[in-house]
Amino acid sequence: YPRPGTPAARMKRVPTLTVKQRSRQITGMSEQWQPYKHLVGTTQRVWVTDHAPDGVHLVGHTKSYVQVLVPQGNRIDSLMGKS
Numbered sequence: 001y002p003r004p005g006t007p008a009a010r011m012k013r014v015p016t017l018t019v020k021q022r023s024r025q026i027t028g029m030s031e032q033w034q035p036y037k038h039l040v041g042t043t044q045r046v047w048v049t050d051h052a053p054d055g056v057h058l059v060g061h062t063k064s065y066v067q068v069l070v071p072q073g074n075r076i077d078s079l080m081g082k083s
Contacts, residue, residue: 036066046070 002008039062046060046068057069 039066044068 044062048058048060050059
């Protein structure tokens with residue numbers, strides 16, 4: 001429900017069925033959106049900056065600041081802070 005005194009509070013209510021249909025539509029579209037699909041399988045130079053919370057990967061970023069997870073392996077210290 002809209003908060004009182006906001007522009008949304010003055011608008012006509014949309015039927016619940018319409019709201020649910022629109023929500024499903026948007027959800028379906030967002031699940032199909034893959035903005036970095038073109039990078040999968042490519043080799044990118046990555047600046048490794050941190051340990052991932054999962055304890056299995058390092059966090060790095062490409063030149064265009066796309067965040068990537070790099071498997072830690074045995075070379076953790078040799079990758080940290082390097083590109």
